[in-house]
Amino acid sequence: MESKPSIPYVVGSKSPMAVAINCAAKAGEWIKSRLGMVKDLNTKFSPQDLVTDVDKGAEAMIRKLIHTHFPDHEILGEEGVAPGAEASAAAVTEAKSAEYLWIIDPIDGTTNFVQGFPFFCVSIALAYKGDVIIGVIYDPTRDEMFVAEKGKGAYMHGNPTRVSQESALADSVIAVGFNPDRKVAAPINLKGITALSEQTRSLRAGGSAALHLAYVAAGRLSGYYEVNLSAWDSAAGALMVAESGGIVTDTTGHPYDIGVRNLIASNGKIQDQLLAAIKAAGATGC
Known part of the structure; x- marks a missing residue:
């Protein structure tokens, strides 16, 4: 049976990792320069689901840079998909069969960006036949570049990232989110x-899923x-x-894949406790 290497081969003049880092850095620099200068602010699925001209401009920039080096690769970007959970799920289902699929969120934390609240990032992943092999998250306000390559670890500015070591939920700080879908998702999240507010040391809601995950990887x-x-x-x-030693599953404990919409990530030591708490609360979303 043929084995699949973490990155099958280098295509074009640059490695996929180099392209991902370059895209995140260039887009992040431009996004930071646009703070406080949003010209076109609109809503998508709900009044809480914002999109700006900067989101669209950053995604266009990233798409162009990727296709310069990998013209045959497919791209799944947030701003290229119709709003709403059904449209998002359908787009992922359609795209996940691609040999090479770039998955882009030009600004994860758009509401924060609009408010000038410094917790947003560029998130770029590359999947090979549905399996994520590269991940890059760049926080332009802190100039923090998180990178991961399947089978080769995860790093922040060249330093390996490792998950935290808490073994009890009571000693843990957990990130949560207030989903813009206020009719269906928000009530479940609130449960x-x-x-979790009764079982953990504390909760944090920064407003960027990608940065929350990067912070779990970094042990923050x-x-x-x-x-x-x-x-x-x-x-x-x-x-x-995963590359920092943690675990990511859906809210019922099944392994993560790009189609997962209800998510629990942890240092691994508290994963079962988190899963049990969410199940007992009736908050799996399943």
Whole structure:
């Protein structure tokens, strides 16, 4: 049986990792330069689901840079998909069979960006036949570049990232999210948030799924829970957590893949406790 290497081969003049880092850095630099200068602010699925001219411009920039080196690769970007959970899920299902698929969130944390709240990032992942092999998350306000390559570890500015060592949920700081789908996802998330608030050391809601995952990988958070995410929210960060020694599953404990929408990530030591707490709260979203 033929084995699949972490990155099958280099295509074009640059490695996929180099292209991903270059895309994230260039887009992040431009996004940072646009802080406080949004010209076109609109909503998508709900009044809480924002999109700006900067999101669209950053995605166009990333798409162009990727296709310069890999013109035959497919790209799944948030701003190229119709709003709403059904459209997102359908787009991932259609795209996941591609040999090479780039998964892009040009600004994860758009509401934060609009508000000038410095917790947003560029998230870029590359999947090979549905399996994520590269993840890059760049926080332009802190100039922090998180990278991961399947089978080769995860790093932040060249330093290996490792998950935290808490073994009890009571000693853990967990990230949660307030989903923009206020009719279906938000009530489920709130059930989980209420349960976790009673069982953890503390909760954090930064407003960027990708950065939450990067922080779990770096040991800054013990875990992260949220329902109704999309592949562009989680693909890069999920790989980082796994390559840093952690675990990412859906909310029922099944292994992560890019189609997972309801997610729990942790240092691994508290994964079963998180899963049990969310199940008991009726907050799996399944």
